[in-house]
Every structure is written in structure tokens, then in C-alpha cells.
Amino acid sequence: MHLHKYEKVWLVFGLASLVLFLLIIGFAAFWKGTHPQSHIETIDPQNVEANESFQPDNLGLTEVADGKYVVNIVASAFNYDFGKEEDGTATKTIRVPKGSTVLFQVTSKDVVHGFQVAGTNVNMMVEPGHISRFESVMKNDGEFTVVCNEYCGIGHHLMFGTVEVY
Ligand code: CUA
Numbered sequence: 001m002h003l004h005k006y007e008k009v010w011l012v013f014g015l016a017s018l019v020l021f022l023l024i025i026g027f028a029a030f031w032k033g034t035h036p037q038s039h040i041e042t043i044d045p046q047n048v049e050a051n052e053s054f055q056p057d058n059l060g061l062t063e064v065a066d067g068k069y070v071v072n073i074v075a076s077a078f079n080y081d082f083g084k085e086e087d088g089t090a091t092k093t094i095r096v097p098k099g100s101t102v103l104f105q106v107t108s109k110d111v112v113h114g115f116q117v118a119g120t121n122v123n124m125m126v127e128p129g130h131i132s133r134f135e136s137v138m139k140n141d142g143e144f145t146v147v148c149n150e151y152c153g154i155g156h157h158l159m160f161g162t163v164e165v166y
Helices: 005-031 046-052
Strands: 060-065 067-077 077-080 093-096 101-108 111-117 123-126 132-137 142-147 158-164
Touching: 046 077, 046 101, 060 093, 067 111, 101 123, 123 132
Parallel strands: 067 101, 093 158
Antiparallel strands: 060 067, 067 077, 101 132, 111 123, 111 142, 142 158
């Protein structure tokens, strides 16, 4: 079979770009730790309290084992509910020691929100009716801003919080 020169060039280009994009996906998945969030777990967005994780008293940070934490968050327009401090004010900062494993569990009461902990590999889409889970090891210390990265309405830019790794 005879292949025209341009056809060969085009074949090589096609194969090379396939390999290149597979390498990029592999790098993101295995080196940078980018993975899809959880599996399809459903919840009634009108009644998130029916799920134990999202009852008001269970929101925010809980240490479940030595160095292992769970953070439950309810997103709504335009706030992240991280539970309350002992004095009754809304929690805005989650504090965990460096090296700890943190499972973030987020759901939405209304529209699609985002949940990104900028500077870490935590980046989820939060859809009403679903529970978004992502576990991450907090390797670096510092203050990381939690931002909503899905446009959710007029107060979109007001949705933020902080994860402090000490
Ligand atoms: Cu919530 Cu944008």
C-alpha cells in the first residue's frame, strides 16, 4: 500500500497528539492527583437534613480518627454552611494539621455551585440532589481560600471560606 507523503505526515500528527493528550491526562491523574469526585449519590435538596451528614449539628469539621477528618458543608446561594463556632457565630475557617487526610462532603440546597480549595487538588462541582465527596491529603501548610467556581447568581462572588493548614 502506498501512502502519500502528506497522508503520512497527517497520520503521525494524529497519533502524536493522541499520545500527547494521554500523557497530559496521566500526568493530571497520577502526578497532580486530579480525580472525578465520588460516585452518584443522591439526596433530597429540599431536605438535606434528612441525611445525617448534613444535619446542622454535624456540619463543619469532625475528627474521625487520628489525622483523619471529615468536613460536611451545605452550599446555597450565596453561602457555604460550615456549621457554627462554640459562640454561635458561623464558621468560616476550617483548621486542620499539616499531613492530615480530609474528606470534604458537600451538597447544594438550590443551584449548581462549585467547591474549590485553591492551591490544593480539591475542586468539585456541587449539584443539588447529589453529594460531592473528595478526599485529599493536606500536604502543605498555609491558608487556602475556598471559592465557588460555578456562576450561581448575583452573589456568586460572596461564596468563600478558608481552609487553614497548620
Ligand atoms: Cu455558588 Cu457561584
